[in-house]
Amino acid sequence: MFRRLETGARGRVTVNVDGRPVEMEEGANLAAxxxxxxxxxxxxxxxxxxxxxxxxxxxxxFDCLAIVDNVPNRQTCLERxxxxxxxxxxxxxxxxxxxxEEL
Amino acid sequence: xxSTQWAVIGGGIVGAAIAYxxxxxxxxxxxxxxxxxxxxxxxxxxxxxxxxxxxxxxxxYADLSRRAANDWAAFAEELEKVTDxxxxxxxxxxxxxxxxxxxxxKRGAMMARLNDAATVKSRFEVLEGDELRRRLPAAGPxxxxxxxxxxDGTANPLRLLRALIQGTVALGGEYLPCRRAENITFxxxxxxxxxxMGSVRAERVVLAAxxxxxxxxxxxxxxxxxxxxxxxxxxxEKVRPFLDCGTNFVxxxxxxxxxxxxxxxxxxxxxxxxxxxxxxxxxxAVAAFPLLRHxxxxxxxxxxxxxxxxxxxxxQQTQDGRAFLVSVxxxxxxxxxxxxxxxxxxxxxxxxxxxxxxxxxxxFHVQAA
Numbered sequence: 520m521f522r523r524l525e526t527g528a529r530g531r532v533t534v535n536v537d538g539r540p541v542e543m544e545e546g547a548n549l550a551a552x553x554x555x556x557x558x559x560x561x562x563x564x565x566x567x568x569x570x571x572x573x574x575x576x577x578x579x580x581f582d583c584l585a586i587v588d589n590v591p592n593r594q595t596c597l598e599r600x601x602x603x604x605x606x607x608x609x610x611x612x613x614x615x616x617x618x619x620e621e622l
Numbered sequence: 623x624x625s626t627q628w629a630v631i632g633g634g635i636v637g638a639a640i641a642y643x644x645x646x647x648x649x650x651x652x653x654x655x656x657x658x659x660x661x662x663x664x665x666x667x668x669x670x671x672x673x674x675x676x677x678x679x680x681x682x683y684a685d686l687s688r689r690a691a692n693d694w695a696a697f698a699e700e701l702e703k704v705t706d707x708x709x710x711x712x713x714x715x716x717x718x719x720x721x722x723x724x725x726x727x728k729r730g731a732m733m734a735r736l737n738d739a740a741t742v743k744s745r746f747e748v749l750e751g752d753e754l755r756r757r758l759p760a761a762g763p764x765x766x767x768x769x770x771x772x773x774d775g776t777a778n779p780l781r782l783l784r785a786l787i788q789g790t791v792a793l794g795g796e797y798l799p800c801r802r803a804e805n806i807t808f809x810x811x812x813x814x815x816x817x818x819m820g821s822v823r824a825e826r827v828v829l830a831a832x833x834x835x836x837x838x839x840x841x842x843x844x845x846x847x848x849x850x851x852x853x854x855x856x857x858x859e860k861v862r863p864f865l866d867c868g869t870n871f872v873x874x875x876x877x878x879x880x881x882x883x884x885x886x887x888x889x890x891x892x893x894x895x896x897x898x899x900x901x902x903x904x905x906x907a908v909a910a911f912p913l914l915r916h917x918x919x920x921x922x923x924x925x926x927x928x929x930x931x932x933x934x935x936x937x938q939q940t941q942d943g944r945a946f947l948v949s950v951x952x953x954x955x956x957x958x959x960x961x962x963x964x965x966x967x968x969x970x971x972x973x974x975x976x977x978x979x980x981x982x983x984x985x986f987h988v989q990a991a
Binding site for chain 1: 859860861862863864877878913914916917918920
């Protein structure tokens with residue numbers, strides 16, 4: 520379904536996607552790379568639990584949210600692939616875990 | 623030309639509540655609204671059904687707010703029955719957060735004085751910092767305490783607006799958008815309202831056009847000395863529930879987003895945001911609830927309150943009962959009142975009844991006092 524317009528220009532790096540290592544092109548659009556890797560769904564909605572994937576690919580629809588490097592609700596269409604980054608599904612509303620530990 | 627018995631000008635929460643009440647009472651009101659681009663306090667506000675401290679300068683306003691809040695649960699239930707829309711009304715009480723012992727003491731004393739002056743009593747407790755943090759574990763160390771009242775609640779203003787308009791239509795009224803009232807004139811036994819999409823004739827008209835009332839009221843010999851007071855609000859990503867009660871400036875919605883804002887500025891009709899105010903608002907929200915430090919803001923906006931000189935409602939009518947004026951900044955809290963008792967008054971004896979005297983704009987005329 521997805522065809523890359525430019526190939527081989529950049530190096531390959533490893534990204535941890537839901538606990539498994541996936542090779543991606545460094546600097547690529549993260550949402551696009553995740554789609555190519557078959558990551559699905561990106562998130563489930565807090566309101567109804569419905570599964571979601573990228574829709575607008577330009578930072579508007581907030582449907583491509585995922586947990587990136589332990590930060591919840593990141594818009595993956597606005598992120599680039601970096602070596603060693605981690606991506607997890609955003610399951611419903613975000614936890615505010617760090618703060619809860621402090622309390 | 624369209625003609626009707628009742629026309630309501632203004633499709634915000636105030637006008638829609640009145641139109642809904644009229645439709646429920648068996649009338650066929652026409653609800654005239656502007657288009658998408660309009661000053662919409664209904665879409666910009668925090669969504670509190672708020673009682674605490676209201677009416678400090680005008681005890682009848684305290685009674686009005688308290689009765690309205692007490693009627694809200696039945697009102698929300700009825701709206702859901704008519705429209706299938708849950709307006710997310712909750713009434714677990716709310717905290718007025720205080721950052722210094724002096725503020726807490728002053729606020730507590732004001733609440734006690736207000737309760738003495740009001741006819742409808744409201745319960746409240748003054749909580750010191752540690753007691754507050756025991757009741758509300760997310761509260762931060764910067765808080766000196768809070769006033770808690772179980773009489774306050776919260777609702778989703780967007781759902782409320784939609785339910786009121788949908789309910790008006792379901793009960794036999796009509797919603798007409800893109801009909802900004804350009805002019806209103808007395809004609810025959812009623813009034814004629816000129817809009818860009820034609821004129822509407824009505825036997826009786828209710829002005830509920832928010833800030834637009836200042837322009838429309840004089841056309842009918844009425845008086846709406848209201849001015850815009852801007853508030854700036856931020857909303858965060860949705861996070862898991864940590865705040866089930868209301869507070870005076872932070873509300874967590876049922877879906878999990880946190881809405882916060884408390885600024886009050888004289889900025890004319892400018893609905894924009896400014897960095898200093900957003901920064902201060904965010905800093906106070908984080909001081910109150912430190913866990914918000916890790917939560918991302920997704921949007922911010924400015925909205926204009928409809929403010930009278932003393933902050934209390936203005937209810938007025940022409941002597942012949944053809945035109946009524948409703949100007950309030952507290953449209954969410956008072957919506958149960960506007961749809962119920964106020965509509966009964968409109969259809970009955972009118973605002974000349976003594977209960978409405980404290981809300982006449984004559985109170986602003988120094989010479990008359």
